[in-house]
Amino acid sequence: MAADRVAWRKARIGAITPVTPRVKSVRFMGLDGAHRAGQHVELRLTAPDGYQAQRSYSIASAPGDANGLELMIEGLSGGEVSSYFADVAEVGDEVELRGPIGGSFVWSPEDGGPVLLIGGGSGVVPLLSMLRARAETGSEAPMLLIYSVREAAEAILREELEARARDEPGFDLTLLTTRAGATAGRRIDRVMIETALDHIGKPRHVFVCGGNAFVGTVSDLLVDAGVKPGVIRTERFGG
Known part of the structure; x- marks a missing residue:
């Protein structure tokens, strides 16, 4: 499914867990709809001055995971989105998300x-x-x-x-x-x-x-x- 046909929606962070020195597991709660294994989502952050940054992340969780949709976000030097999750994000924060996206790199x-x-x-x-x-x-x-x-x-x-x-x-x-x-x-x-x-x-x-x-x-x-x-x-x- 094309990204421009998928609506942006609010996603609440339910958990943040380090998994390697540079990668964090980030769980999002309260999202309706299932994904297929292999799909990805886009995250968008908006600064107070209106500036926006977005990035695509593959989904790590299995379809229908009751613990929420899980992404693995790697902290990258100078990364506008990854730096937010590495240094600023807290459980309960909301960001914009759209997806799931992708129909060829999937397995059921x-x-x-x-x-x-x-x-x-x-x-x-x-x-x-x-x-x-x-x-x-x-x-x-x-x-x-x-x-x-x-x-x-x-x-x-x-x-x-x-x-x-x-x-x-x-x-x-x-x-x-x-x-x-x-x-x-x-x-x-x-x-x-x-x-x-x-x-x-x-x-x-x-x-x-x-x-x-x-x-x-x-x-x-x-x-x-x-x-x-x-x-x-x-x-x-x-x-």
Whole structure:
């Protein structure tokens, strides 16, 4: 659905929780309507002088989550919206929100699997919504997540992801740390993609989310490994 066809509405902050040194979970309460796993919303802030700033954020929560719609907001130097949530926002504050938005980068349990998820940094957020949707509905669709971060401390909801990989049959996690630990210096490569495909089988759906360069490189590797381009769905951000 086009963003200009979605009305702005007030959203009240219900909870703010740090999840990494730079990322906070922000829950919004009292919103009507469901989203599909993989969709995003736009937030808009208005200053006293009328100046407005807005930014898009992927939804982390599963559709219908009774605890409210959850976003993961990373504090960025000079970020007009992210700085507000990093330094100013408090529970009970209201901001403007519109959405959910997006109809191609989405997965529902009835879509089935196998599903290969590949995220870089905060690109894991919409993929987390898909994992949560799978668990909430009891779906048995095979899923594998390859999650690339610079170091373990930057992995969003690492403990939850590791617990799901341990406790939920059919879900597997590969956490790649590129600047620290045993995998320092390694990035997602053809061997990793082929290993993932050998493990999960021919994927019905592939979702890749991250920075522009990350998504481009991973998409090329997938196609080189024999995944049909029409199976691959991508979301990009940054330079």
